Amino acid sequence: MTDGEIRELCNRFFDAYQDRRIDALAEIYAPDCSVWHNVFGRETTGAENLAALPKSYEGQRRRSYDDRTINTFEGGFVIQYTLAGVQHNGHRGALWICIVGLCRDGKITRIDEYMDSSKFAAWAGAGRKGREA
């Protein structure tokens, strides 16, 4: 895949995640896609990842994947971004995340995700009620 194709795939992936387009994500994941997270230290299949998304989306009113910095290498990309979330009570939070994606034939075959789980509570506004300023 060319640099342009990999960048386009990466952006399509994050746009689909942001727009909650699970059908589009299913098209982007290769059949043998695996997803690994540094927080949990375990690997799931692409299908397992997609199956968990509807419940995951219920947690926030909106998510956006901002400040995307993408670099491509042979066979994949690394993207650094800000995950901005608006909770149902209006609380806004952000997480800094890095993903390394491996690609083949126009699809993503593997994702390694790196983030800091100690930021989760602040991101979700745990213990807060009502709208944040």
Added chain:
Amino acid sequence: MRMTDRELRELCTCYFDAIERRDVDAVAELYAPGFSFWVNLTGAESSREQNLVTLREGYALLRRRCYDDRRIETFETGFVARYSVNVVQHNGKRASLQACIVAQCKDGRITHIDEYLDSSKFRRPPAGES
């Protein structure tokens, strides 16, 4: 001039090797004069000098620190390295975490590093250990 894939890989390996053997002078040589370091734990950027001080102080906290399972990919202006940090504390306890850095490089040196890790792993012993 653009660094080659091989030059970037060698720079990355030299960087981790120098940190591992506690050779802060060698690390300093690999940092460009305007080097900056950002980490997702704080969201703050530190300077070359601040990072070198942090490295020196960090060594006192541990008996040994190894950067294993290095997977390096290079791109036009730098590299991304995924790795395991395996540490042995002074009391003999071991800990491990998975981390990732994205580095920008120029003229044989590193100009900027973004580091991503999970701070909750700092105090958690690996499975099977007390």
